[in-house]
Amino acid sequence: MHSFGQRANAIATFSLTILAVICSLASFTDNFSAPSPKAEVKVSNFNWLQKQRNGNDEASLTLNISADLQSLFTWNTKQVFVFLAAEYETPKNALNQISLWDKIISSKDLAKFSIRISNKYRFIDQGSNLRGRDYNLTLHWHVMPKTGKMFADKMSMTGFRLPEEYR
Amino acid sequence: MDWQGQKLAEKLMQIFLVAFAIVAFVVGYALGSFQAMLLIYAGGVLLTALVTVPNWPAFNRHQLIWLDPSEVDRHPRPQAAASQSLKKKTTKQK
Numbered sequence: 038m039h040s041f042g043q044r045a046n047a048i049a050t051f052s053l054t055i056l057a058v059i060c061s062l063a064s065f066t067d068n069f070s071a072p073s074p075k076a077e078v079k080v081s082n083f084n085w086l087q088k089q090r091n092g093n094d095e096a097s098l099t100l101n102i103s104a105d106l107q108s109l110f111t112w113n114t115k116q117v118f119v120f121l122a123a124e125y126e127t128p129k130n131a132l133n134q135i136s137l138w139d140k141i142i143s144s145k146d147l148a149k150f151s152i153r154i155s156n157k158y159r160f161i162d163q164g165s166n167l168r169g170r171d172y173n174l175t176l177h178w179h180v181m182p183k184t185g186k187m188f189a190d191k192m193s194m195t196g197f198r199l200p201e202e203y204r
Numbered sequence: 205m206d207w208q209g210q211k212l213a214e215k216l217m218q219i220f221l222v223a224f225a226i227v228a229f230v231v232g233y234a235l236g237s238f239q240a241m242l243l244i245y246a247g248g249v250l251l252t253a254l255v256t257v258p259n260w261p262a263f264n265r266h267q268l269i270w271l272d273p274s275e276v277d278r279h280p281r282p283q284a285a286a287s288q289s290l291k292k293k294t295t296k297q298k
Contacts, residue, residue, distance in 0.1 A: 038205070038210040038211075038213055038214050039205065039210060041257060041258070041259065044213060044217075044256060044257045045253070045257050047214070047217065048217055048221070048249070048252060048253050048256065048257060051217065051218065051221055052221055052249045052252070055221055055222065055225045055245075056225075056245065058225070059225050059228065059229045059241065059245065062229060063229070063232070063233075063238065063241065066233060111236075112232065112233065112235075112236040112237060112238050113238055183238050
């Protein structure tokens, strides 16, 4: 502490140490929040199911997505990434996941929404397994905090079935 | 900055930073605003730097008083021979 530089150095190191501590504490407070997100996805219209020239099946749907993810936001939340995946089982693979739609929610105000949209990303199977296939639509969300650990959760909506024939 | 001033500056720095951190965290949590926490703490760090980093006169109130150089001539360093004779005297006394 005998010189200007020494004191400047001391305050820089000590203040950054404390900054790390309060950021950890902020992250720790997230443990006290108990989020209760709600979501509902419906297929409002089935558009078509086709076989591509290379042999892969492709489907097109119009989706009704309504969700209330406001409870995921705490004072330490930067943003929430949410995506909707079609999940189904084929003889070759126990789990196939195809992302149909996604969104970055940057604030709590935008976390409650209801939209009607055709699938943003193409619903293509690697093969011709889609005819008559049962699938579920799963809404996944990844919460990105300002400091601390990311965490993810999901909500599954079951009972969807693709048509038996191409149309 | 003198010795007492250095001690005071270090103590002030630690107390200020910890106090601002506590206030910043509590206010930020109460308002639900991470930004408020960071701004209050940043303000606190700046204020602390302003108080403790420059060499303010308040840190120089206990200057060491050195002896005048003329004292050296008045009190010459004792000679090695003299000290030896002293030792001998003390042993004899025993």
